[in-house]
Each structure stands twice: as structure tokens, then as C-alpha cells.
Amino acid sequence: MVKQVPDSQEVVIDPVTMNLNRSLTRNVTNRADENALEAALQIKDRTDAHVTVVSMGPPQAETTMIECLARGADRAILASDRFFGGADTYPTGLTLAATIKAIGKFDIIFAGEETSDSSTGHVGPGVAEFLGIDQITYASKVEYKDGFVTAERELEDGTEVVKVPTPVLVTVLLNSNVPRRQTLRRKIDAIRQGFESWDHDKVGLQPEWVGVRGSPTIVRKMRPIKEKERAAKKVDIAGIPDLVKELYQKGVIKVESD
Amino acid sequence: MEIEEKLALLNYKTDPEYEHITINPKICETCPDHFCTFACPAKCYTLIEGRINFKYEDCVECGTCDVACAHGSVMWTNPKDGHGIKYKFG
């Protein structure tokens, strides 16, 4: 499961309206989802797995679908319908789960740990719940053997290794691997192959269950948080001692004594 | 405004696997001018304790260093797979 998101390095808040200024923001594939795809492709490298990419989003998510095919996915399906618009994480999970169900049999579902535009981390676990399958969250390493997935989970106080029988959903940590490159050959083939666009009918959901109508979240009020004054600064290795001194003097960092 | 602050405005998609420009430290050791440190508009080349330090992560792919280095130390290629600088205006 992947999502196209605004490039987090380019998100600009309009200082007057306090809205997200999307006019200059370009869309990219959510970075953790690239790691999820890579984790799936690594299993494909060692087995005869078939990798299908599933996403929900507007038609411009096409570039993400083609990119995933060009990195090595076998099939790409974009759940795209105006009824899906305005969804919170609940109908998003429902829509993706229904899409996956409609595709048929599967062993492992991979998702990024969270998306950079909303950072809830709800959708992956939500899909597992809708499908009634087990889930492994925040995995850094995923192996598959004889019907079992073994994954390392990065926790605050260490690493946990879990072994779960398939079918299972795994959410993959950001930067836990290096996504393979798209190649010209694969990208040409991806464009020729194309992706599938599924509407609510094909996914098998009623319009009132999805999108804004299917979203239990009601945004009552949005309040801008007064931004602290921030300054960007890049320093060389040689400049680190001065920077630490400056941060200390400004009270940003403190010296802790035992 | 300092160059470091200007570079901090930029959007890079850094390739963790491929350094598209590399230098030959042996050649740099004997370099009499270190013109790269003056020519590079992104301050990727700095002289630290007599040694050239090169950061490909800050590179804006302008091509200057390849011409600036008259001693054949710079191996210049384009980043791969859409990595590197991503200008918003251009």
C-alpha cells in the first residue's frame, strides 16, 4: 500500500491564511511507502512472489503508480473515485481493505509506518483490522519462509523479533532499507503496462461508506499554533563546537549534571 | 545571508547509496590552489586542516567543480533515479 503525498520538504504554510500552501508543493511517493515496497520486492527477489501495489488517491497519483511499477512491482491498482475524496483514516483503511479483498488471495500486505502528510499511522493497522488479520508494526527487517513472516521491530528499549503466520500486515519503518532504482527499461515497460483505476463499484463499496461521508472525524475548529522563531543553519564539522556553545547560550540545550 | 542558510532553503533527495561526484584525495593533497573551494557555489568543498573535505549532499549539480579543478581530481557524474537537487523555481 502506497500513498502520494505533498513533498514534505516543500510544504509551506501561508503566514496570512495559515493554510497549507499547496500551489508550489509537488507530490511525491511517501518515503516510508517506498521502503515498504522495497521490503516486498526483496521477498520477491528470493521467492516467486507477485507484488501488487495498491493506493487510494486522485488521478495525479499516476506518477506514483508508474514509479512503483518501474521499481519492480508487477501490478498497480489505484482506487480513485470522487466519492473517496475527503476521507479520514477510517474510510481510507476500509477502501484499501476492500480493494485488497477484491484482488483476491494474498500472503503479506506491506505499508509504510506512516505518511508524512498526516503522520497518524492508522491506515496500515486499520486495514489489518478490516481484513481480520494479524499485524506487525514498525518493522525494520522482514523475512518470509514457509508460511511465516519473521520481522524485527524497532522499539524504544531494543529490538523485538516476532514470527507470525501469513496472512499478515507489516508496517515498515522509514529508511529501514534503500529502495532500488527505477531503470529506463522498467519505466518504459511500466508506462506501457499502465495501472488500473478502480472506482467504488469495482472496489465494492457504497458511496455513503467512503470518503467524506464515511469519515467519523469532524474537524470542529482549526487553530494555528504560534510559530516559534526558527532559523536554519548548516555548519561544517569544524563549526559544531561553536554551534553547541550558541545553543547553550540561547538556552536551547542544557547541561545535565548527575 | 550566509551560504549555509541559503542552502538550507533547498530541497534535496539525497541518494544514500551513490555519491555522484568523487574526488581523489591524493591529487588534492598536492594541489597548489584549491580553486574548487572558491569556485563551488554550494560550498561543497572546504579545506579542513589542509585537507579537502567534499560533501556531495549539498551539491546543486552546476558542473562548476569539474571545470574548476585543473588537476583531474574531480570525477563528475549526474545523480541517478531522480536523486539530488530539486529546484522549485529554477
Place this chain on the structure above:
Amino acid sequence: MSEFDVIVVGAGPAGSSAAIKMASQGLKVLLVERGDPVGSKNVSGGILWGNDLAAIIPDWEKSAPLERYVERKVTSFLTGDSEIAIDFKTKKFQEKKTGYSVLRTRLDSFLARKAAQAGAMVVTGVTVDSLAMKDGRVIGVVNEGETITADCVILAEGPNPRVAMAAGLVGKPNDRTVGIGVKHVYKLGENVINERFNLRGNAGFAGEYVLSFLEGDVYAGGFLYTNKDTVSMGVVINMATLRKNGNTHSFDIMEKFAQHPFISSLVEGGQLQEYSAHFVYEGGYEDMPRAYGNGYMLVGDTAGFSFSNGMILQGMNYAISSGILAGEAAIEARKDNDFSAESLSRYQKKLDNSPAVLDKKNFQGISNVVWSPMVHRAIPALLESSLYSMLYESGKPKKHLSQIMMKSLKSSGMNSKDLMVQGYRLMRRM
């Protein structure tokens, strides 16, 4: 059988123009761009001169993402304390547009979209590693060890053509053929720009500057162009004098230009949005590579098509026109089913009669003049001291202009014969 008729490497104005032309005539075209999205690697000062796009996009003045049309053109000498400028404004540019300021991320993605609409396959985010060769001819491109075949490859890589260089089709750039371009984009807002530059509607300001205040005999030119709600400001630094100086940072020259009192006031209150750099092609007619060969053609900056005579900096217009001509040549070669060097020499013939080559030819040696001590030091010093002496009311009896100029000339370190000779050369070359 090749997979494509033509592969175009690089989706800048040259590559996309070639792709639009060819795809609209039914050729099977692959346009490969390493930036993702298109345009994200590209920088230019920012004025698109001329009307070349009309040949492939008839309504380009309405549909293309143009910022402002040039109504006011300033050519200026900046000394430490003074600015001496020719400020040319004309209603004629209002009726017949001569140039538009553009931002490349927007223009280039527009052109690539047009290429896709015309039927070209557009691939972004993939870097071509090299040309595929067989029996002395180009048969396609290589990426990650895999060859994609085509009857012809058009190289539109810009001024730093790594694929063409690796194949030995163009020479390695050097101090004489490139300058270092550095640029700032400021957000100022539409109304502020209109007020500050005395503009209305989508009229725009284009300024070019000789930075004669730089210490240590480093030569650089500056530019300042208005966009819709932003301002593009930048410098082009002469590589040879920067090297000779050996003690000045390119990024400091940009900052010094931005800090000049008569420049900084123009962007006061503006927020720096972007810092960018790219080297600028400055080679002359004699540096131009042969633009065609067995199975390939070179277009735009890769073929050496950019031009500056001190009054005007051009590149994108030649990129577009050379791209269209290469496209025409490919269409004709497809009809003849012959992409040999002999067949593609028709591209060179088309070029030879076009402004892209003729401007280069007719202004041979101009860069020696543009980057001369006379332009960068003597003339501005002479103008500054003469104007100052004429205009400063000292309370003493006034002198004749000729007396003032002779005195200023003496202090500028040139003699009148030098000035006459070099001045004549400048006029002739321009």
C-alpha cells in the same frame, strides 16, 4: 528494428521542442529526463526571447506559464558608489512582445506535458548513462546496463552534457567556454513589484549589470528580472578571472551583488525563496561542435547555442529553434529511412541559415570584449568620474565635458588611443 524512432535525452526547452515537433508528426519518440519532476534540475536567468515556440505551440503566449513580458530593459554599470544605466522602456514591446520572464520548473514541465500530449513517451527520474554504439553509429541509449534502441538520439543535455562528452561528441568545457551562474529568487508580491519597478499589469523589468565594483580583478555580470510575484536575481562569474584572483568565493560575489545598495533596495522586504547555480555556456562560434553524426544530433546548449553580446543574454530561444530544426531533420530522415550522418547533415544546413548559428558567427570574439578590462573597469570608471564631475556643484567655474573626460581618462589608467581602438572594437563586435 529499433524500439523508438528517436530518443531525446533531456527535457529542457531544446529537448521538449524537438519531441513536440517529432511526436506531432507521428514519430515514435522517447523523451528521457533525469529530473523528477521535469524542470527540477534546470536553472536559467530567466528571459525567453523571441517567438520560436509559435511554430510548435501556436497559442504559447496564452497557454505557457509566462511570468511577465519585458517592457523595461536596463543595461547598467554598477560601481561601488554609483549606477550608470541605460533604461529603455517602450510601448512597442507592449504591442509586440520581445521576451518574457520565465521560471524553468514551470516552463519545462509545461513543454514536457505538450510533448506527452503530442504522443511522446516521457520518462522522468531516470539518468541516461551513455550512448549505445555499434559500427561507429549511435543505436540508442544505455541505462543501468540496459540498452534502449532508437534510429536516432537527440542529445539535449544542457551546458553540461555528460553523455555527449563521454562519447567524445563535444569537448570538455573550460574557463573560456563557461561562466558560473548563481541565482536568488525572492518573493515580493505582485503589487510591490509593480510599484517598485514602475510597471503595470504583466509588464516586466529586465536588467543586466556589469559588476565593476568587485575587488581583485574578478569580472562578473549581474541580472535582475521580474516575475509575476517573485524577482530573479543572479550573477554570471567569469571563470578565468576568478581563478586568477584565487581568493574570492563565487557565492560571496552573488551576495555582494545582492547587497549592493542600488540592487538590495529593489528587493527590500523580499523573502529569499531559492538559491540556485548552474554553469553558463559562453563558448563562441569556434567552440561549437559538429551538431550531427551517424544516428545523433545535438541541440540547445549541448550544441553551444547560447549567446551574449553584453546587451542581451539568450539561450532558451536558440534551444527551442535548434530543437525544432533537429525535429524537422529527423522527420525528413524518417521518410528517407536514413539516419546516417550524411542524411542528418540536413540539420546542420537548416542551422546554418538560422539565427542560432548566424548570431554566433556574426558576433565572433564578442566574449573577449564582454569580459575585457575596458568594459569591466575603464568604461564604468570613466563614466562615473565624468558624470560626477559634471553634476557635482562645487561652487567653482564649470569645465567643458572634454576636459572632464580627459582628466577622468587619465585617472582610469587608459590613454585616449587605447580607448578609441577598444571602443571601436566593442562597437564593431556588438
